[in-house]
Amino acid sequence: MLLHDSIGPNPRVVRIFMAERGIELPKTTVDLRGGENRQPPYLAKNPAGQMPCLELDDGTVLAEITAICEYLDEVTPGASLIGTTPLERAETRMWTRRIDLNIVEPMLNGFRFAEGLKLFENRIRCIPQAADDLKATARERLAWLDGLIAGRRYVCGDRFSLADIMLFAFLDFGAGVGQPIDPKLGAITAHHAMMAARPSAKA
Numbered sequence: 001m002l003l004h005d006s007i008g009p010n011p012r013v014v015r016i017f018m019a020e021r022g023i024e025l026p027k028t029t030v031d032l033r034g035g036e037n038r039q040p041p042y043l044a045k046n047p048a049g050q051m052p053c054l055e056l057d058d059g060t061v062l063a064e065i066t067a068i069c070e071y072l073d074e075v076t077p078g079a080s081l082i083g084t085t086p087l088e089r090a091e092t093r094m095w096t097r098r099i100d101l102n103i104v105e106p107m108l109n110g111f112r113f114a115e116g117l118k119l120f121e122n123r124i125r126c127i128p129q130a131a132d133d134l135k136a137t138a139r140e141r142l143a144w145l146d147g148l149i150a151g152r153r154y155v156c157g158d159r160f161s162l163a164d165i166m167l168f169a170f171l172d173f174g175a176g177v178g179q180p181i182d183p184k185l186g187a188i189t190a191h192h193a194m195m196a197a198r199p200s201a202k203a
């Protein structure tokens, strides 16, 4: 297998996941800033033109970080970060999707349409006038999540999972591009500090 890797929070989710699962894979770095991911050689692998993707030994290419992480989880021996029962797997997917749709998407589009506009304006349809509302939406949904995970050690309760990695990697990115965590969100702030202290945060 070969991981097509780059800067950015999506590839980092996969790298953190691999670090947590003890998975080592060959990697090749794609020049995201230079737009290599939007050029034909890479588009032939991932028609979405986004990073990362995982190329399997038979040439099959997997994209979308949750799909990549789930695949790696299943083909690698060791403690699963998705779940070992139907209920655990469903809960991980429920929380991961909540984080992805409610927080990650508006946060990243808020960035792409404002601070990231120069990089993205010729790649995707950008709506600069929507940026502030998207950032506000992400903040509101993060406050909602704060209430839901209050009193929990991890997003899925006592069980560390992909949902924790997703939350951490994207909030860490947001903090670096002008969307810091509101310190009043006690559960999210504590979760972030706990995740930042794990060795996998270096990935």
Ligand SMILES: N[C@@H](CCC(=O)N[C@@H](CS)C(=O)NCC(=O)O)C(=O)O
Pocket: 007, 008, 009, 010, 011, 032, 037, 038, 049, 050, 051, 052, 063, 064, 065, 066, 123
């Ligand atoms: N839904 C995709 C999102 C991937 C994504 O947006 N990747 C970013 C890097 S963090 C990217 O490729 N940005 C550069 C571009 O879109 O040209 C996934 O789950 O993998």
